[in-house]
Amino acid sequence: MENYTENNTQNYSDAESGQVAPIPKKEVPVADGIKIIDCRPLFRKFGIRKLPFRYAWFVTDVCGIVCAVLTWLLILYSQYVVIFIILLPHQNKAHKVIHGFFFLFFSFLAAASHLRTMFSDPGSIQKGNATRENILRLGLKEGQVVYKCPKCISIKPDRAHHCSVCQRCIRKMDHHCPWVNNCVGETNQKYFVLFTFYICFISIYALFLSINHFITCLAKDWKECSGASPPATTVFLIFLIFEGLLFGIFTAIMCATQLLSIISDETAIEQLKKEQATWQKKSSWLSIKSVFGHPFSWRWFSPFDQPKFVYQHSFMYSV
Secondary structure, three states: OOEOOOOOOEEOEOOOOOOEOOOOOOOOOOOOOEEEEEOHHHHHHOOOOOOOOOEEEEEOOHHHHHHHHHHHHHHHHHHHHHHHHHHOOOOOHHHHHHHHHHHHHHHHHHHHHHHHHHHOOOOEOOOOOOOHHHHHHOOOOOOOEOEEEOOOOEEEOOOEEEEOOOOEEEEOOOEEEOOOOEEEOOOOHHHHHHHHHHHHHHHHHHHHHHHHHHHHHHHOOOOOOOOOOHHHHHHHHHHHHHHHHHHHHHHHHHHHHHHHHHHHOOOHHHHHOOOOOOOOOOOHHHHHHHHHOOOOOHHHHOOOOOOOOOOOOOOOOEO
């Protein structure tokens, strides 16, 4: 389900002499696979002065758009079954209110995390900046090497990789995920981890509620246990159990994989390609704070909070 891309680079300096080789003048970057949407007019229209963000990053990949819409439909389906089939017909009012509140609350956090991951710039590199003037401006010393992406025509920082879907180089790119229709990189990895965590939580929650409701209906011989007919209720519950089991396992694995990648300070692409670490690896705790922010607080679990990075340094060249 996850797409990985190759890290294609060209060396544009001589490691022995330290002299920068000339760059062809007629090189043109490949066409963007994304669109940058200016959200400021929309916020002003609704009288929002303190802008949560100015621009939205949108990947124009058809497969990714379909997968993102499908994700939303699955979330809405689980909400419909839990609220209208399971909870509302329940006779205990406290049971309905408590479970309804928690399920809708965490569903909202999952949806918000999905949107934030999908519309956030994952850490893209400016295209076409690999000009002779910019390379000379770096002030490279003897033995220093600068790399350039032949597709983006951009100066490539250490640990950046080119995404063939976004057609951009992404800093600390982990992978391109069609379910969020975006790359997971340096600046949106927190939101992706929250998305997988909250989806896993509501999947397990829905699985528990649906199995409990199914047992209750069997005990009551399907009398006054649901607002739908017994056959319809059975179909709804079976699909919800299947969805909860499938996506609960899938997102649990994804969330655990992401956390292990963060702790080890090594992205999925770097692990897949078995790249030797040319960077100084951080401690596990510092690596976690570099993604979720510093210091530790409840904001770590909020998809609306932009993390304040304790460690963030983009290298403009590789030695």
